[in-house]
Amino acid sequence: MQLIKTISVGRRLVLKGLAASVMAPLAAPAFAAESLPAQPTGSATAVATDKSYWAAVKGLYAVTPEIVNFENGYWGIMAEPVRREFIRQSDMVNYQNTYYARLRAGADFEAVRTKVAEAVGAALEEIALTRGATEALQLLIDGYNRLKPGDAVLYVDLDYDSMQYAMNALKARRGVDVVKFDVPEPATRQTVLDAYARAIEANPKTRLLLLTHVSHRTGFVMPVAEIARMAKAKGIDTIVDAAHSWGQIDFRVSELEADFVGFNLHKWIGAPLGVGFLYIRKDRLAAIDRDMGDEDFPDSDIRSRVHTGTVNFATVLTVPTALALHQEIGAAAKQARLRHLRDYWVSRVRGFRDIEILTPDEAGSYGAITSFRLAGKTSKADNEAIVAKLRDSYRIMTVRRAGVARGQCIRVTPALFTDEADLDRLVEALAVVTGTKTG
């Protein structure tokens, strides 16, 4: 792995300070020997295509050469400075033992919660840390206490499986009707808005809507604010699944116009696995029950809505370093780069034989992730075979995605360590796999 040695002293001091603010009983500072060159400037395209800058970013990641990995939607590996900080914090916790946990961890966790709240644009009292988006969203869906028997709740085929299960469970738990509808294909901003409007109109008893910001099945970016606004006008609350969006897409939580949102930090923020948070708008806390009757915090404290038990301290303590790197690269630059990588391969394969691209080339409707399918190849076996061919014949890692009403598909997710040469390899492979070109 190549590490970037050019550093700016000022930046290094800032990052050192960040690490020190957590707790640094071990001597080494978090970002001791590397940082990034100055950020590129200019248009989003100029920023996204600055070769030397993105080569420097790529240099922050240690990645196996065994495979070109386009399955970065599962989670986002840590950049080396973050990984080292995680190891350092793990060592510290193990060394300091309960002396650390009993005396210092509480204040340090509050410092982390504060940094997360600032970064996402929320007030401290609107944020509680969780072990990921699943925990956050299950607590919001199960804890939402405004439903009465006979009400309806709504979700779509593109929503994440475990959130669909949690919505389905509301039938027994709250006595509601559970309504599911399919997002139209091809999805565009307008067809999706129309579909939600029709579903809300057709189900006037709806009181709760689950909405996924970035679909893990296709990569489609939902017009969340418009849908949440439409729902609110009919007295419907929206719970947003932002597991895939923050860090991939540049936004602050208020822009979603939703009162309840679940996030993780281990996908596009690049924190260690096992950390996320939930957001409940300040004046809506009463709509969510305490987690299993928590008595550690008063009812007015959002932390009573999450009662996890003992967590991996080092994971949480590494979040500020991951956020510092996210902010150093910049949310807008990350979004521009990831969209550029997606556009690079999609624009080259769109004309390939029988290929269907499941996200539109429409500003704001995609980020890094885009899925494709070959016409008529909708089964599990069809798509498994293509994933296996890409993996075994071309050393390219992708993943099959089920659950899209019109049929299974294959998801392609580049990362910040992806470059154009990696994408050329994907395009070449797809040319042959689609039969556009003979191998």
Ligand SMILES: Cc1ncc(COP(=O)(O)O)c(C=O)c1O
């Ligand atoms: C849309 C969506 N929601 C929720 C989750 C669950 O996230 P976590 O791993 O943080 O529990 C995922 C994970 O892939 C996801 O893609």
